[in-house]
Amino acid sequence: MARPEHPAAAAGMIVGMSPSTAAEAVRNAHEWFEVNSGWAPPDDLTLAEWLADGMCRAPDDCFVDPDGWCRHGLASWWLILEDLASR
Numbered sequence: 715m716a717r718p719e720h721p722a723a724a725a726g727m728i729v730g731m732s733p734s735t736a737a738e739a740v741r742n743a744h745e746w747f748e749v750n751s752g753w754a755p756p757d758d759l760t761l762a763e764w765l766a767d768g769m770c771r772a773p774d775d776c777f778v779d780p781d782g783w784c785r786h787g788l789a790s791w792w793l794i795l796e797d798l799a800s801r
Contacts, residue, residue, distance in 0.1 A: 732787060739783035740797045743773055746788055756791055765792065 733739040764770045770792045776784035780792040
């Protein structure tokens with residue numbers, strides 16, 4: 715039986731390759747959004763709880779540092795939302 719592909723790989727990202735910058739990880743996340751339906755940003759309370767715990771999640775549900783990205787190259791929700799707020 716074939717192993718299912720990770721959503722980041724299905725989006726054309728090279729799984730296991732880490733972005734060099736937060737901006738690149740945010741771009742990866744937006745590309746991921748384009749081919750993955752059903753995602754939604756966390757509500758303010760959930761994000762605040764994650765940050766109080768010193769962690770966050772990426773859109774693919776990986777645990778990450780708030781200012782980091784997962785091994786699949788997707789930025790944390792905190793980085794994504796900060797980027798959107800700065801536009």
